[in-house]
Amino acid sequence: MQKILSLVFILLINCFSVLAQDQVHGFVQQKARPKEGVQVFMKQFMQEFNINNGSAVPKSVQQISFRVKFIVEKDGSFSNIQVVDDVYHFEREIKRVFNLMPFWDPAMHDGNLVRSSFTLPVKINYDSSNTSTEMIMFANENQINSYLQSLNEQKIETDYFTLTCNCSIVKSAANDELKTEEYFIASQDDKVLYNIVFKDLPQNIAIEEVQKVKAEAQARQAEFKEITYLGYNALVVAFKSQTNEGESEFQTMFIPTEKHLVAVALQTTNKQLTRLTFNHLLKNFKLKN
Numbered sequence: 001m002q003k004i005l006s007l008v009f010i011l012l013i014n015c016f017s018v019l020a021q022d023q024v025h026g027f028v029q030q031k032a033r034p035k036e037g038v039q040v041f042m043k044q045f046m047q048e049f050n051i052n053n054g055s056a057v058p059k060s061v062q063q064i065s066f067r068v069k070f071i072v073e074k075d076g077s078f079s080n081i082q083v084v085d086d087v088y089h090f091e092r093e094i095k096r097v098f099n100l101m102p103f104w105d106p107a108m109h110d111g112n113l114v115r116s117s118f119t120l121p122v123k124i125n126y127d128s129s130n131t132s133t134e135m136i137m138f139a140n141e142n143q144i145n146s147y148l149q150s151l152n153e154q155k156i157e158t159d160y161f162t163l164t165c166n167c168s169i170v171k172s173a174a175n176d177e178l179k180t181e182e183y184f185i186a187s188q189d190d191k192v193l194y195n196i197v198f199k200d201l202p203q204n205i206a207i208e209e210v211q212k213v214k215a216e217a218q219a220r221q222a223e224f225k226e227i228t229y230l231g232y233n234a235l236v237v238a239f240k241s242q243t244n245e246g247e248s249e250f251q252t253m254f255i256p257t258e259k260h261l262v263a264v265a266l267q268t269t270n271k272q273l274t275r276l277t278f279n280h281l282l283k284n285f286k287l288k289n
Contacts, residue, residue, distance in 0.1 A: 023114075023115070024071055024115045024116065024117050025107060025109055025114050025115065025116045025117070026116070026117050028107040028108065028109040028114060028116050029108060029109050029110070030107060030108035030109070031107055031116065031118075032072035032076070032104050032105060032106050032107040032116050032118055033104060033105055034102070034104050034105075035076075035102060035103075035104065035105055036102075041101065041102075042122075044101060044102075045097060045101065045122075046124075047271075047272075047275070048097045048100055048101075049093065049094070049097050049124075050093060050136050050139055050140070051064075051090075051124065051136065052136055052139045053090070053092070053093035053096075053139065053140065054088040054089045054090040054093055055087075055088040055089045056088075057088055062125065063123060063124065063125055064087075064088065064123070064124045065085065065121070065122065065123045065124075066083055066084060066085045066086055066087070066090065066122055067083070067084040067085060067119055067120065067121050067122070068081065068082070068083055068084075068094055068098075068119070068120040068122060069081075069082045069083075069084060069117065069118070069119050069120075070082070070098070070117075070118055070120070071115055071116070071117055071118070072104050072106055072107060072115065072116050072117075072118055073106065073115055074106050074113045074114065074115060075103065075106065076103030076104045076105060076106050077103050078098050078101075078103075078104075081094065081095050081098055084119075136272060137270050137272050137273050138272060138276070144276065147276060148276065148280060150166050151164070151165050151166050151277065151280045151284070152164055152166075152284075153165075153166045153188075154166060154167065154168065156168070156169060156185065158172075158183065158288075159288065160181060160198050160260075160287070160288055161196065161285060161286060161287050161288060162285075162286045162288070163185070163194075163196075163281070163284060163285050163286075164284040165185070165187065165192075165194070165280075165281070165284065166187050166188050166189075167185050167186055167187045167188065167192065167194065168185065168186065168188070169183055169184070169185050170184045170185060170186050171183075171184040172184070178199070179199060179200035179201075180197055180198065180199045180200070181197070181198045182195070182196070182197045182198075183195070183196045183197075191268055191269070191270075191273065192266065192267070192268050192273065192277050193266070193267045193268070194264070194265070194266055194267075194281075195263075195264075195265040195267070196262070196263070196264050196265070197262070197263045197265075198260045198261075198262055199260055199261045199262075199263075200259065200260060201256075201259075201260060201261045202258075202259075203256055203257065203258050203259075205261075206256030206257070206260065206261035207233075207256045209254075209256070209261050210233075210234075210235050210254045210256050210261070213235060213237065213254055214226075214235055217235075217237045217239075220239070222237055222238065222239040223237070223238040223239065224236060224237045224238070229253065229255060229282070230255070230286075230287055232255050232256060232257060233256070234253055234254060234255045234256075235253070235254045236251065236252070236253045236254075237250075237251075237252050237253075237254075238250065238251050238252075238274075247269065248267050248268065248269055249267070249268055249269065249270065249271050249273075249274040250265060250266065250267050250274075251265070251266045251274055251275075251278040252264065252265040252266070253265075253282075255287075257287065262287070264281070264285060266278050266281060
């Protein structure tokens, strides 16, 4: 009998040990956090979040507030996602967005990775009459996929590059004095404009020019990032500008190749449209030798 009780005692200890390891901690020595910081995480969250994927928001509402409660697992993934004060029924949309977000750095306690609870307050300024570049054009994944598929309809081919898009060359021009070759391209519905320029420059000078652009972007507090593109160290700059048609979104990439400084600019009047089209361009723009 004593042996049986000892065995049960050992099993209970092991069981409680496992439960202790898998318990969700509310207080930890080092909190779970996004790898790129909370501000970057929230920016990515808002880029993906579609306010149309909930109940209709009354026109009188100017701000929507709710809290997202979830568990950050030991591997940084999210589980048990719940929305508190979910007046407009966004829980399904929020779960969808969280499934797209990068994992966090998990919490630490007593030198170990632990599961931890987290509450994220969210406030969204809302204007039902908003016609700015922030408006959502594509309300769901089907609409997004349909648009991306439409971008594969045509292929532009020049002496310098190929580009798959739903567009055509409107004009091309060479400037012997500036040693440039420039292409003006428009989508079939004229919602997206491309401007692609090749300037004759040795690579070391082209790299210097890209660094000047980077310094200017920093001075103007424009969004920019350095990427490796087609084997080159390229710079991508994003900004808004007021044009004759109203406010426009721009994404421009500068590529210092062996013979040219290549500038690829994309312009639309909608942030979501710009982001989707530019990401497609990155996969479908090819330089010729």
